[in-house]
Amino acid sequence: MSESRAEGLHPAWWTLLFVLATTGAIVLTTTLFSGSFRAYVPVTLTSDRAGLVMDRGAKVKLRGVEIGRVGRVTGGQNQVILKLEIDPDQMRFIPANVGARIRAGTLFSAKFVELVYPSDPSPQRLAADAVINSDHVSTEINTLFRDLADILKQVDPAKLQAVLSALAEGLRGHGALLGQSITDANEVLREVNARAETIRADRQAVKDVSDAYSVAAQDILSALDGAATSSATITDNEQGLDSLLTGVVGLARGGIDLLGSSQANLTTATALFESTARLLLTYNPTFTCTLVGAKTALDTGYLDATGAANGKSLILDSALLFGPDPYRYPQNLPVIGAKGGPGGKPGCGSLPDVAANWPVRQLITNTGWGTGLDIRPNPGIGFPGYANYFPVTRGVPEPPSVRYPGGPAPGPIPYSGAPPYGAPLYAPDGTPLWPGLPPAPPPGAAREPGPPPPGSEPFVVPAPAQLQPTPTPPLPAAATPSP
Numbered sequence: 001m002s003e004s005r006a007e008g009l010h011p012a013w014w015t016l017l018f019v020l021a022t023t024g025a026i027v028l029t030t031t032l033f034s035g036s037f038r039a040y041v042p043v044t045l046t047s048d049r050a051g052l053v054m055d056r057g058a059k060v061k062l063r064g065v066e067i068g069r070v071g072r073v074t075g076g077q078n079q080v081i082l083k084l085e086i087d088p089d090q091m092r093f094i095p096a097n098v099g100a101r102i103r104a105g106t107l108f109s110a111k112f113v114e115l116v117y118p119s120d121p122s123p124q125r126l127a128a129d130a131v132i133n134s135d136h137v138s139t140e141i142n143t144l145f146r147d148l149a150d151i152l153k154q155v156d157p158a159k160l161q162a163v164l165s166a167l168a169e170g171l172r173g174h175g176a177l178l179g180q181s182i183t184d185a186n187e188v189l190r191e192v193n194a195r196a197e198t199i200r201a202d203r204q205a206v207k208d209v210s211d212a213y214s215v216a217a218q219d220i221l222s223a224l225d226g227a228a229t230s231s232a233t234i235t236d237n238e239q240g241l242d243s244l245l246t247g248v249v250g251l252a253r254g255g256i257d258l259l260g261s262s263q264a265n266l267t268t269a270t271a272l273f274e275s276t277a278r279l280l281l282t283y284n285p286t287f288t289c290t291l292v293g294a295k296t297a298l299d300t301g302y303l304d305a306t307g308a309a310n311g312k313s314l315i316l317d318s319a320l321l322f323g324p325d326p327y328r329y330p331q332n333l334p335v336i337g338a339k340g341g342p343g344g345k346p347g348c349g350s351l352p353d354v355a356a357n358w359p360v361r362q363l364i365t366n367t368g369w370g371t372g373l374d375i376r377p378n379p380g381i382g383f384p385g386y387a388n389y390f391p392v393t394r395g396v397p398e399p400p401s402v403r404y405p406g407g408p409a410p411g412p413i414p415y416s417g418a419p420p421y422g423a424p425l426y427a428p429d430g431t432p433l434w435p436g437l438p439p440a441p442p443p444g445a446a447r448e449p450g451p452p453p454p455g456s457e458p459f460v461v462p463a464p465a466q467l468q469p470t471p472t473p474p475l476p477a478a479a480t481p482s483p
Contacts, residue, residue, distance in 0.1 A: 040068065040085030043126065045100055045113060047080050047134035059112040060084050062094065070113060084113065086126075095121035100132045282346060289348035296353050357438070 060068035068086035075081045086094070099116035115132075171178070192199070213220070234241060259266065280287075307315035350357040391398035419425060419434040426432055430440035 096124040289351035292352035
C-alpha cells in the first residue's frame with residue numbers, strides 16, 4: 001500500500017486542490033456575473049428619493065433595453081444620488097438631453113432606472129460623468145402604508161365611530177333611493193359614453209383655441225398695455241372729453257329741433273325722389289360714358305380743334321335755323337317703356353373713346369330715333385335741289401315738296417375701303433358687309449309678354465339716312481270734299 005501511495009500525490013493534496021479550484025470557480029463566476037471585469041461609463045442621476053427597494057446592481061434601461069446598472073446609491077432624506085454605470089457601446093445611442101425616472105415593474109418588485117428618450121433629441125451624445133435629473137419616482141406599497149399610518153394616527157377612533165354611525169343612520173331606509181340614483185347615474189354615463197367622440201372633438205377644439213391664444217399671448221399683452229396707455233390718456237384729458245360729449249349732445253338736440261319740424265316734408269321729398277333716383281340709376285352707365293368721353297375728348301385734342309387750348313378763344317360752327325315743331329302727330333306721341341341700345345338697355349354707343357369704336361353705330365329705337373334724317377349728312381357745295389315745307393302749314397296739311405335728285409356730296413373718307421354713305425352696313429343675320437366694320441351690336445331685348453304699352457306702335461326700320469315725309473292725317477267724313 002505504501003508503494004502505491006509513493007507513485008502519486010497524497011489524497012490530502014488532491015482534497016486541497018479540489019477545494020481551491022472550487023473556491024476559485026465560485027469567485028470567478030461571481031465576479032463575472034457581477035460584471036467586475038467589464039468597463040462602464042459613470043453617469044450621475046439625482047432624485048428627490050429612490051424608494052426603499054432601489055439597490056446596487058439595479059437595471060438601467062432605455063426603451064426597454066438594458067444598457068447598464070446602478071453602481072451605488074447615496075444620499076439623505078432630501079436628495080438621493082445614484083451612480084449609474086452605462087455600457088460604452090450604448091453611449092452613442094443616448095442624447096445629451098435624455099431624461100430619467102425611477103420605476104418599478106410591479107407594486108412589490110424592485111425598482112429600476114428608465115432613461116426617457118426626449119421628443120427633440122440633442123445632436124450631442126451623453127458624456128462620462130454627466131448629471132441627469134429624475135422627474136418621477138413610482139409609488140411603493142410601503143410608502144402608501146406609511147402615509148396611511150400617518151393619517152390614521154391623526155384620526156380619533158371615537159370621532160370616527162361617531163361619524164360612521166351618523167352616516168349609517170342617515171343612509172338607513174334610503175336603499176331604494178340610492179339604487180335609483182345609481183341607476184340614473186349609470187344612464188347619464190351611458191349617454192356620455194355615446195358622445196365620447198364629440199367630447200374628444202370638443203377637447204381638441206379647446207386645445208386649438210388654447211394654442212391660438214398661446215401664439216397671440218404677446219400681442220394680447222401688448223394690446224392690454226396699449227389699452228392701459230389709452231386709459232391714462234383719457235383720464236388725463238377728462239375735462240376736454242367731457243366738454244366734447246356735452247357739445248355732441250347739444251348738437252344732437254339742435255339737429256332734432258331743426259329737422260323735427262320738417263320731418264313730414266323730408267319724408268315726402270324722399271318718397272317723391274324715389275322714381276327719379278330709380279331713373280337715374282337706370283341711366284347711370286350713360287352718365288359715366290358721357291363724363292369719361294368728355295374728359296377723353298379734352299385730353300386728345302378737342303380743345304385744339306375748337307381753338308380753346310389757349311384758354312382765351314373758341315371756334316364755333318353755328319347757323320340760324322327755323323325752330324322745329326314742338327309737337328307733330330303721330331310721330332311725337334309719348335312712348336311708355338321706351339327701349340333702345342344693346343339688349344334694350346341704355347348703352348354708351350361709341351363713347352367713351354370714339355376713336356376706338358369707329359365707325360359710329362347707328363341706333364334704332366322705338367321712339368323714332370333712326371327713322372329719319374337724325375344724323376346730318378355732309379351737304380357739300382352747290383346743293384342740287386330744294387325743299388318746300390310750306391304745304392304742311394295749310395288748312396289741310398300736305399306733304400312737303402322735296403327736290404333732292406341725288407345723294408349728298410361726298411365727305412372725307414373715314415378709312416380706306418369705307419362703305420358709301422347710306423349703304424347698308426350689316427346683313428340681316430348681323431354679318432358685316434364691308435371690311436373694317438366692328439361686330440354687329442347685340443339684338444334688342446325680347447318683346448315683353450302681354451299687350452303693348454299705350455302710345456307704342458309698330459314701326460318699320462327704313463334704310464339709314466332716308467328722309468321720311470310726314471303722312472297726311474285722315475280727314476273726318478264731314479270735311480271730306482265732295483267729288
